[in-house]
Amino acid sequence: MAIHSKLPTLGSSIFSQMSQLAAEQQAINLSQGFPDFEPDNYLLQQLSYHSLHGANQYAPMPGILPLRQQISRLVKRCYQRTINPDTEITVTSGATEALFVAIQALVQPGDEVIVFDPAYDSYAPAVKLAGGSTVHLSLQAPDFSVNWQQVAAAINSRTKLIIVNSPHNPSATVFNHTDWQALQALVCQHGLYCLSDEVYEHMVFDGAPQLSANCYLALAERSFIVSSFGKTFHVTGWKLGYCIAPPALSAEFRKIHQYVTFSSFSPAQYAIADMLANQPQQVSGLAAFYQQKRDRLVMALSSSRLRLLTSAATYFQLADYAAISDMADVEFCRWLAIEHKVAAIPLSVFYRLPADSKLIRFCFAKTPATLNQAAEVLCQL
Incomplete structure (x- = not known):
């Protein structure tokens, strides 16, 4: 063949x-x-409970409403941002699916996407499959900081999207307030979009502030923000994540999501909704x-x-x-x-x-x- x-x-x-x-x-x-350790026993008990009590068929395509409501409350607690669980949150089969779907929703043939190396290896293939190309800007040890003037110089008429990852894998660094402001300014000035990979958002050390694209409203209005319950609750094998985006972007996201996985593992959605509601200290x-x-x-x-x-x-x-x-x-x-x-x-x-x-x-x-x-x-x- x-x-x-x-x-x-x-x-x-x-x-x-x-x-x-x-x-x-x-x-x-x-x-x-x-x-290499087990998740919280309460989470496993709730997974068992819901699987034994009928939550074994398709969940709604955007995710079950109780989980989307808990995500909205989590974002409010962490970032003081109010988001609509009906129109701005979509539950996905892991963060990698969310990243892929967001890229397919935005990138057209001929578009350019700025990524920062070292970069998670799923970004570039997803861009290529959408017909776009990636522009790689290298970050160097030991601080792996972004030169925003270099980013500005890389933007041209074909640039559609900037992908950022903070907290960052693999460098274990984070954007500070100045970084987020610079990103927001470039996205708004040039009419771009942002895909913010925030799967490690709750793991920021030494008392540093937990910042997110959710904290910068002009940026958030042009962003897909992706996170991962697998990372947060030590259940990477459940492949459950979510994407936050304004209604117009969420609508385009869901058009593709429905044909990639349609919906995600139902008992786990109920179990994690219970976890967020009743064990908030597991996140904090x-x-x-x-x-x-x-x-x-x-x-x-x-x-x-x-x-x-x-x-x-x-x-x-x-x-x-x-x-x-x-x-x-x-x-x-x-x-x-x-x-x-x-x-x-x-x-x-x-x-x-x-x-x-x-x-x-x-x-x-x-x-x-x-x-x-x-x-x-x-x-x-």
């Missing part, structure tokens, strides 16, 4: 590759971003929960030859291994998994034009035992 691939250069993602390698090598998996306490894990890993690696960059948010930690090896980062991660049984993610795979660095990413959404075991190995390198 002669198949003309729409994505001829792509294979399986680096996350799948490294998790498979970790499984083959029986390595400690600090690569793919998922917890998330930053402290993961900051403790970050601090545990940082302390455990203090005697290693790894140089740790600041992790200001998310559940990721970047580490510079230059004092250990001259290998390229992909080669180093394979060596680390095969020879020392710890799996990590190389930073270069997040760039269109890989940066010349010796940085790898660890996920610290793990039990204390897992983190201690991994650190013991890493301190011996």
